[in-house]
Amino acid sequence: MSTPETVDRVLLTAAVVMIVVAGLLLLIRIRRGPSMLDRAxxxxxxxxxxxxxxxxxxxxxxxPYYFPIMMVLAFLGFTGSVGIARFIAVRDRPTPQETKEGTE
Known part of the structure; x- marks a missing residue:
């Protein structure tokens, strides 16, 4: 194995380790919350x-087999994020009665 290939493997291994650590921290964030937006x-x-x-x-x-799969997952992740953001925006919108009380 040549030096560039060795460096390539070491960097890829470090990237995978960082992804796994980020995943573990992400599971902690999902469990702890504290709000629904944090979990989303x-x-x-x-x-x-x-x-x-x-x-x-x-x-x-x-x-290169995984690239189309990655594109589909990116699209699904984006549409899911937009859907969650719209849901939270509608849920947290003040009612007309609350708006009236705030102006008085």
């Missing part, structure tokens, strides 16, 4: 970590 953001980041893991696997095996 953590789930969105989990989609990004899955994509990063697939990218590392693809680079490790030098196989």
């Amino acid at each position: 953001i953590a789930l969105d980041v989990s989609a990004a970590l899955i994509i990063a893991g697939l990218g590392a696997k693809s680079a490790f095996s030098r196989d």
